[in-house]
Amino acid sequence: MVRKIRNGTVIDHISAGNALNVLKILGIKGSEGYRVAIVMNVESKKLGLKDIVKVEGRELAPKEVNMIALIAPKATINIIRDYKVVKKVRVKLPRIIDGIVKCSNPNCITNRPREHVKPRFKVVSEEPLILQCSYCERYTTREDVVKQFKQL
Ligand code: CTP
Ligand code: ZN
Numbered sequence: 841m842v843r844k845i846r847n848g849t850v851i852d853h854i855s856a857g858n859a860l861n862v863l864k865i866l867g868i869k870g871s872e873g874y875r876v877a878i879v880m881n882v883e884s885k886k887l888g889l890k891d892i893v894k895v896e897g898r899e900l901a902p903k904e905v906n907m908i909a910l911i912a913p914k915a916t917i918n919i920i921r922d923y924k925v926v927k928k929v930r931v932k933l934p935r936i937i938d939g940i941v942k943c944s945n946p947n948c949i950t951n952r953p954r955e956h957v958k959p960r961f962k963v964v965s966e967e968p969l970i971l972q973c974s975y976c977e978r979y980t981t982r983e984d985v986v987k988q989f990k991q992l
Pocket of ligand 2: 945
């Protein structure tokens with residue numbers, strides 16, 4: 841559907857419908873000037889339907905992309921140089937999540953703007969995703985995370 845890229849990053853095997861959430865996590869808005877291709881709801885051998893995001897001219901570092909695992913745990917990151925895949929890694933969630941996700945407890949200190957406390961979670965389980973708030977100990981799930989991104 842979309843042609844191969846010469847140099848850059850292909851994020852493949854994104855769970856269908858989450859390509860735009862992936863861009864939000866990466867902070868890519870389009871105004872940075874990179875050529876970005878978004879492919880949604882295409883057949884995949886492994887997943888049923890999947891999304892793909894291709895970012896030309898930018899090699900994303902594992903640290904930047906690992907947060908994608910919050911919503912697309914099976915995503916693979918392909919680094920492309922001169923049309924060839926030179927590196928392929930599966931996203932891997934860090935054990936601690938700083939920022940990005942909001943605590944599901946409305947009364948949590950991290951949800952009070954005047955306190956200026958940044959959310960922080962321990963990853964209790966990756967599949968199903970269970971994050972535990974370091975402040976109030978409440979659990980936040982993948983469903984909560986996806987809901988938060990829809991509101992952005
Ligand atoms: N790709 C691209 N431009 C290139 C090379 C690859 O856009 N120059 C894309 C492919 O279209 C594919 C992804 O990068 O979506 C991974 O490429 P490749 O490893 O060749 O595909 P598969 O073997 O199908 O990957 P996997 O085993 O991870 O499913
Ligand atoms: Zn909390």
